[in-house]
Amino acid sequence: MDFLRPASWEEALAAKAEHPTAVPIAGGTDVMVEINFDHRRPEYLMDLTRIGDLYEWEVGQDTVRLGASVPYASIMEHLRTELPGLALASHTVASPQIRNRGGVGGNLGTASPAGDAHPALLAAGAEVEVESVRGSRRIPVDDFYTGVKRNALAPDELIRAVHIDKADGPQQYSKVGTRNAMVIAVCAFGLALHPVTRTVRTGVGSAAPTPVRAEAAEDFLNAALEEGGFWDNGKTITPSVAKQFADLCAAACNPIDDVRGTASYRRHAVGVMARRTLTWTWESYRGARRTTEGAA
Amino acid sequence: MRVHFTVNGRPQQADDVWEGESLLYVLRERLGLPGSKNACEQGECGSCTVRLDGVPVCSCLVAAGQAEGREVVTVEGLADHARQRARATGDGSSGTSLDEAKGWQAHGADSRTGEGAELSPVQQAFIDAGAVQCGFCTPGLLVAADEMLERNPSPSDADIREALSGNLCRCTGYEKIMDAVRLAAARQSEGV
Ligand SMILES: Cc1cc2nc3c(=O)[nH]c(=O)nc-3n(C[C@H](O)[C@H](O)[C@H](O)COP(=O)(O)OP(=O)(O)OC[C@H]3O[C@@H](n4cnc5c(N)ncnc54)[C@H](O)[C@@H]3O)c2cc1C
Numbered sequence: 080m081d082f083l084r085p086a087s088w089e090e091a092l093a094a095k096a097e098h099p100t101a102v103p104i105a106g107g108t109d110v111m112v113e114i115n116f117d118h119r120r121p122e123y124l125m126d127l128t129r130i131g132d133l134y135e136w137e138v139g140q141d142t143v144r145l146g147a148s149v150p151y152a153s154i155m156e157h158l159r160t161e162l163p164g165l166a167l168a169s170h171t172v173a174s175p176q177i178r179n180r181g182g183v184g185g186n187l188g189t190a191s192p193a194g195d196a197h198p199a200l201l202a203a204g205a206e207v208e209v210e211s212v213r214g215s216r217r218i219p220v221d222d223f224y225t226g227v228k229r230n231a232l233a234p235d236e237l238i239r240a241v242h243i244d245k246a247d248g249p250q251q252y253s254k255v256g257t258r259n260a261m262v263i264a265v266c267a268f269g270l271a272l273h274p275v276t277r278t279v280r281t282g283v284g285s286a287a288p289t290p291v292r293a294e295a296a297e298d299f300l301n302a303a304l305e306e307g308g309f310w311d312n313g314k315t316i317t318p319s320v321a322k323q324f325a326d327l328c329a330a331a332c333n334p335i336d337d338v339r340g341t342a343s344y345r346r347h348a349v350g351v352m353a354r355r356t357l358t359w360t361w362e363s364y365r366g367a368r369r370t371t372e373g374a375a
Numbered sequence: 376m377r378v379h380f381t382v383n384g385r386p387q388q389a390d391d392v393w394e395g396e397s398l399l400y401v402l403r404e405r406l407g408l409p410g411s412k413n414a415c416e417q418g419e420c421g422s423c424t425v426r427l428d429g430v431p432v433c434s435c436l437v438a439a440g441q442a443e444g445r446e447v448v449t450v451e452g453l454a455d456h457a458r459q460r461a462r463a464t465g466d467g468s469s470g471t472s473l474d475e476a477k478g479w480q481a482h483g484a485d486s487r488t489g490e491g492a493e494l495s496p497v498q499q500a501f502i503d504a505g506a507v508q509c510g511f512c513t514p515g516l517l518v519a520a521d522e523m524l525e526r527n528p529s530p531s532d533a534d535i536r537e538a539l540s541g542n543l544c545r546c547t548g549y550e551k552i553m554d555a556v557r558l559a560a561a562r563q564s565e566g567v
């Protein structure tokens with residue numbers, strides 16, 4: 080095995096072009112487990128922790144550019160306002176020690192259906208900035224996950240940053256597991272209200288071969304909210320609408336039975352989380368409307 | 376490969392390091408510092424917790440080469456680290472040498488009371504509160520608890536639970552550990 084230590088992003092791209100099989104290592108919280116257990120013996124290990132840019136973030140007008148290696152702990156501490164869904168999801172990852180090292184770039188690299196960043200990114204709206212010596216491109220996060228632990232990266236590409244839409248309304252993240260810490264999701268659900276575009280977006284984790292959006296459920300809810308004038312009148316969402324939304328979210332799942340849970344439990348739990356996160360976010364939207372518009 | 380880094384305030388070098396090796400392995404097997412424990416090698420138990428550039432991490436998940444040029448504090452250097460912090464001034468002779476660290480236990484310590492040993496406040500509190508049974512989880516908990524007390528001198532119970540949520544203990548049931556951290560916080564605030 081060779082240990083590559085690029086000192087800059089350009090050096091990293093050049094190294095990856097020369098050795099496309101090189102395995103990047105950032106926080107190492109996925110890679111080192113595989114090496115420790117002899118599940119992986121890469122010819123080249125490429126350390127990304129010397130590349131300072133990857134640990135930086137920039138808050139822009141409409142989006143946050145989040146460097147690939149920004150650890151979860153920093154997202155929780157510094158980006159709670161701009162990226163509430165991702166900050167909540169980050170807080171559910173593993174433990175303080177893991178959150179001090181692991182980040183969204185590694186989560187995307189692994190592309191596990193259970194990765195906690197994914198539902199939050201899908202619900203918020205995001206693009207993954209990837210680059211190789213051939214050039215740079217932006218992949219909409221919806222197109223990034225291509226199969227179980229597979230993603231859209233070419234062998235010579237690296238993830239540089241993720242551009243995430245800044246929250247324009249309340250966001251929530253919900254996760255089912257056996258305890259509060261150190262738990263891989265049995266299933267998870269992210270939801271973001273986008274009052275500016277009058278849309279609701281979702282992300283479902285660990286309930287299909289890849290993280291997915293429940294698009295039919297979103298379409299139904301968007302139409303129902305529009306039709307009922309909910310965005311303007313700020314009324315409580317009708318229970319039948321919430322239920323239909325929850326059922327459609329459950330139907331968007333294509334889960335499996337495994338050691339963490341059965342397929343039917345996952346479908347059920349996704350429906351419950353969909354209804355709850357919708358209620359939480361909608362109530363907070365109504366609350367914010369009341370304070371900003373002074374309406375009762 | 377060769378790795379140079381600072382361990383407990385002193386520059387160290389490890390030779391013949393395999394590229395896929397963990398920092399935990401280097402500390403235990405190459406530098407002879409067995410304080411950081413190896414239980415799961417998959418980030419689940421926290422018994423290998425060390426500070427890497429000040430930040431608590433699972434040393435089993437840090438590739439040895441990633442520690443190049445960085446600063447590591449292990450449980451063996453915790454007493455010195457706490458002393459430095461209390462003094463808040465470097466006097467040049469700080470740090471814990473490898474020999475001191477390896478021989479840490481041998482300084483006439485009574486392992487039941489801690490008497491005669493160099494202990495950080497949080498270590499003494501673990502002994503006084505009876506928070507150590509088999510002791511396997513203790514080094515990781517000490518490093519994590521000490522870091523929390525550095526950041527947050529008067530933690531709530533929820534803060535303590537959160538800070539220690541990455542450290543598993545199979546003996547104590549955690550209540551005595553909670554007692555120990557509360558005790559260390561109280562003593563710290565009294566300046567004892
Ligand atoms: C005990 C434990 C508990 C965990 N719990 C959770 C959990 O609750 N939720 C969760 O989502 N995850 C969990 N994980 C998994 C892991 O922590 C996350 O997936 C984390 O986001 C990985 O980030 P990292 O920087 O450590 O990645 P690394 O391990 O460094 O890399 C992961 C993958 O991404 C690739 N990669 C990294 N950076 C780049 C880049 N810039 N460009 C291209 N490829 C790259 C690597 O080659 C590798 O394939 C857990 C892991 C452990 C050990």
Ligand code: FES
Nearest residue numbers: 415416418421435
């Ligand atoms: S040995 Fe590192 S976390 Fe268990």
Ligand code: FES
Nearest residue numbers: 509512544545546
């Ligand atoms: S005292 Fe035995 S594992 Fe904690």
